[in-house]
Amino acid sequence: MSAGNNEKYSRLEAVLQLYGAKDQKWPDKDRGALLDFVKADDAGQQLLREYQALDDCLDFGKVVVAASEGKTLTAHIMSQIAAPVQQIQNEGVQKSDVCSDFNADHKVDKPFTDQLLKMMPFMQKKGPLEGHFTQISLFAASLFLGLFIGLMLTSNPFWEQAIQVAFLDNGIVVEQSFEDVLMGVDVL
Amino acid sequence: MTDKRKFSSSRDSRDRDDRLMTLIAQGDGMAFETVVTTHLGRVVAVGSQMLGDRSAADDLAQDVMLKLWHHAKDWQSGRAKISTWLYRVTSNLAIDRIRANKTVQLDEDWDMAQQATQIHSLEEQHLQGRVNQALQQLSERQRLVLVLFHYQGLTMSETAEIMESSVDAVQSLLARSRAVMKKKLAKEWQSLLPDQIE
Numbered sequence: 001m002s003a004g005n006n007e008k009y010s011r012l013e014a015v016l017q018l019y020g021a022k023d024q025k026w027p028d029k030d031r032g033a034l035l036d037f038v039k040a041d042d043a044g045q046q047l048l049r050e051y052q053a054l055d056d057c058l059d060f061g062k063v064v065v066a067a068s069e070g071k072t073l074t075a076h077i078m079s080q081i082a083a084p085v086q087q088i089q090n091e092g093v094q095k096s097d098v099c100s101d102f103n104a105d106h107k108v109d110k111p112f113t114d115q116l117l118k119m120m121p122f123m124q125k126k127g128p129l130e131g132h133f134t135q136i137s138l139f140a141a142s143l144f145l146g147l148f149i150g151l152m153l154t155s156n157p158f159w160e161q162a163i164q165v166a167f168l169d170n171g172i173v174v175e176q177s178f179e180d181v182l183m184g185v186d187v188l
Numbered sequence: 189m190t191d192k193r194k195f196s197s198s199r200d201s202r203d204r205d206d207r208l209m210t211l212i213a214q215g216d217g218m219a220f221e222t223v224v225t226t227h228l229g230r231v232v233a234v235g236s237q238m239l240g241d242r243s244a245a246d247d248l249a250q251d252v253m254l255k256l257w258h259h260a261k262d263w264q265s266g267r268a269k270i271s272t273w274l275y276r277v278t279s280n281l282a283i284d285r286i287r288a289n290k291t292v293q294l295d296e297d298w299d300m301a302q303q304a305t306q307i308h309s310l311e312e313q314h315l316q317g318r319v320n321q322a323l324q325q326l327s328e329r330q331r332l333v334l335v336l337f338h339y340q341g342l343t344m345s346e347t348a349e350i351m352e353s354s355v356d357a358v359q360s361l362l363a364r365s366r367a368v369m370k371k372k373l374a375k376e377w378q379s380l381l382p383d384q385i386e
Binding site for chain 1: 217221224225228229232233236237242245250253254257315318320323334338339359363369370373377378381382
């Protein structure tokens, strides 16, 4: 092999090592000269065949995605972006509904004081004896009258003696006044 | 294709991406579905090869797409293509997960159930397992550069942009990555040489 051919062989080897055997990928400036060399040189042809075999071997590692697999994966990806979009849309509708419901529930047709007055009956608390004033006042008056009459009677000496006699009938002599019977409680 | 046409096509593509991202930022589910349908296969493929696990790649792809949905409002018009953004986010998330879960190990049965319908013989299944096993043994960035350049068919400058690195650095990384794979898979690729196939 001549020195010129040696040089071309080395260049061919460098190009094949880097770019592979497909001459479309070779640098434009080298392509023509190297193809001419390969046509004329057996060693060059053998070297090219080796790199073609290497490229063919590497091609066994190619990954091809079948159309059906691609469709399935695409659908899955689209569902992932569709979910947030749908969620946002739904949230928008829900918020809108919520807002309109809220406004409907809280719509104020009349001034607030009117509303407050309507609420007042529910805010008032009745006393336990409210509505029974007449009965209570009559009961108190009759009680007072009864006590007054009672005191008038017991202050009479006749009745005081009669009480003593009543206790004597039980064999017990009690010398006490009506105040003692009431145990000193001032009921008035 | 001339440079002028390339530039025009690229600009059209960015304009279309900008319009889509504007719609997505406004909550347009149809625009988002268009982006998902267009790019999901690539995102899953990159995730699968980076993580070595198809179901984990599906989860990753979902996260990437949802990130796009949630960050659409931050999109800066004219700065990047959606595909570039998606590749970058996928790569970064994949590397984060690899680092978070260093125990992920692949055996020769890697994902065979997933790919069973796409391959035809036990020999091919074996080859697929060996390639993926070798891929998982690369460093994260070596794996990523190979995935983007070889498997996704991106250019060197696109790969560099996604990896947020210089073209020179990416070239160096790619050369090392391919050299490691060539060595690890020597038996396998040699069995594919024309004079070895009956």
